[in-house]
Amino acid sequence: MSLFPLQLRDVVFRPNGRAVLDGVDLTLSGEGITVILGPNGAGKSVLLRTVCGLLQPTGGSLDWGGGAFDPLAVGMVFQHPVMLRSSVIDNIALGLVPRGVGARDRRLAAMAMLEQVGLADRANDNARQLSGGEQQRLALGRVWLTRPRLLLLDEPTSSLDPSAVEAVERIVRQIRTEGTKILMTTHNLGQATRLADDIVFLAGGRVREHVSVRRFFSQPASVEARQFIQGELPWHLAF
């Protein structure tokens, strides 16, 4: 029944000859927040999409705790979430539609979730008119409502201002407390230190390190990791 431990063995994604994922080996436990860090083009987004089942790997395998991949147990929030041309409450309930939840039950669940993510007073507003941070919270709530076992987040706060970042991180922590496993990517090293339990360092389509967050930042094992941390640091300090 459990999806974990999720084991990626030698996962390759080579769409046009170019190896975006070049032999990823990774084992994920069913608890906590794992943050994937890495330079641009390392394949972080592609890795998430592969785990989500949106991309088929060219090679390698994914082992879901010995069982089959259960799509309804894995959810994903994208960097720029899309909003339907309808209300906030209709948008947040969207994930329940393919799960066969009736309109009335959808509405009830949606109202509760809107409270959780702090959008209850905007329930009937046009979802497309929300700010970036509000839309990101809505997207999070939308997937959270489907109670996934594994939640994937692709750069959830990359375009948000600090207060919006904080609001989103608060929700992410709540989801973690509920027992959902979270796998996320970010450019924000500060966010990584705030949220991560463990860090996966991805460079050149491969996992270079997978260690606890404390260990990664105090004693990065690889050269690339060291350079990465140092390269990013000034940007992080300015934050």
Add this chain to the structure above:
Amino acid sequence: MASGLLKRLLPALALTATALTVQAGESITLASTTSTENSGLFGYILPIFERTSGIQVKVVALGTGQALDVGKRGDADALLVHDRAKEEAFVAEGFGAYRKDVMYNDFVVVGPAADPAGIAAAKTTDEAFAKIADSGSTFASRADRSGTHSAEMRFWKAAGKDPEAQAWYKASGSGMGATLNMAAGVGAYTLSDRGSWANFKNRQDLKILFQGDEKLYNPYGVILINPVKHPHVKKAAAETFINWITSDAGHQAIADYKLHGEQLFFPLKEK
């Protein structure tokens, strides 16, 4: 949003749908010719019939040939057409229960006022048609198996001319009105029934150049579609109409119809 609009639209259109299919009172379908429709005759006599009988006569105006086909398929209850030979064959083949004489009018030959073929001077129909062929003047033909077209073909044959595939012969394949439009447009001769011509408003340069020959006599007959072949035919209502139009009352109505003071159709007494 859409659902709200639909909720209001749906009953209106459902009501429409029922209104479109439900017919108030009795009716029959009469397949007839464009000449009777275009002359305005039906517009005058049918309301009279409807007043006395309560039966609405729905007229589908086609050419005689088409009307006979519609009758064969059983899509009409009665026919009113003008091609004696074809009518009698129709009954003989069992598609019609019987035929009766109704009325007659005549054909006229119209053409450009300048009359390049000089048919105004012709003494007989044969001579008129021969002159048109010999002079190579443009002739517009209906070419649609209608009563008028059948008559036209008879006239060519009697005149000993074959217009088929000649450059001056324009076969339009359409009703009287469309053919008259074409004749007016290109300055051609054409054969028309008097009724259609009388009611035709786009004459331009056209006028009647030859008329009065007894060969141009054009009788109309009414046929009851054979209920044995097509059981759904509204026999009683159709016969009410047939009996009326061949009665004194019907004859009176036909004779009373005048366009610009001119009587267009003349009742035929059953012999």
Add this chain to the structure above:
Amino acid sequence: MGGLSQAFADAFLLLLDFDARVFEIVLLSLQVSGLAVLIGTVIGLPLGACLAVGDFPGKQVAAVVVNGFMGLPSVVVGVVVYLVLSRSGPMGEFGLLYTPSAMVIAQVVLVVPLMAAIARQVVEDSWRQYREELAALRFGWRDTVRVLLHDCRFSLSVAVLAGLGRAMSEVGAVMIVGGNIDRSTRVMTTAIALETSKGDLPLAIALGMVLLVLILLLNAGAFALRTSVMRQFE
């Protein structure tokens, strides 16, 4: 050229002299085409959406057929529907020929492919936006059809208007299956054809002008409705 302008002048004067029979003809045109487009919406829009996002056997064949039928000449549809509804035809027992119902049927056949083809394009364009998100939320194609039809509801009005335009302006099909019977199956287009064949060009043009104004009003109304409602959700 004098004849043409005279005809238009006469037509305008005729229009001022409002006629009850013209009203009858206009009403029937709206009823027949309106009902045909309503049925066309119910069948054609979901059909188009299914062709855009669906995953079922025979989808490619269906798409080709729908596109092909979009170009069907109205006379051809008229003849085929006539033969089907004729007393000697497969559906003769219903006695639908030469009734407004037959005209609605013929126009539905004309309108569905057009509306489906437009809906398909509209939904396809929208799907490109939502595809990844809906896939991540595990939407099957049937649920996707429903969601996208609702999401594209404003753009789909284009399909409805196109269908209405096609239905109201066609003459071939309704002439053949309706018979252009006075006070029974005479609509604007067949009335125009009849008056033209009687050489009564002013009246034909007058009716043509009424038809044109009608179609413009319908389009304007749809536009106004769409913009006012769209402000809420675009």
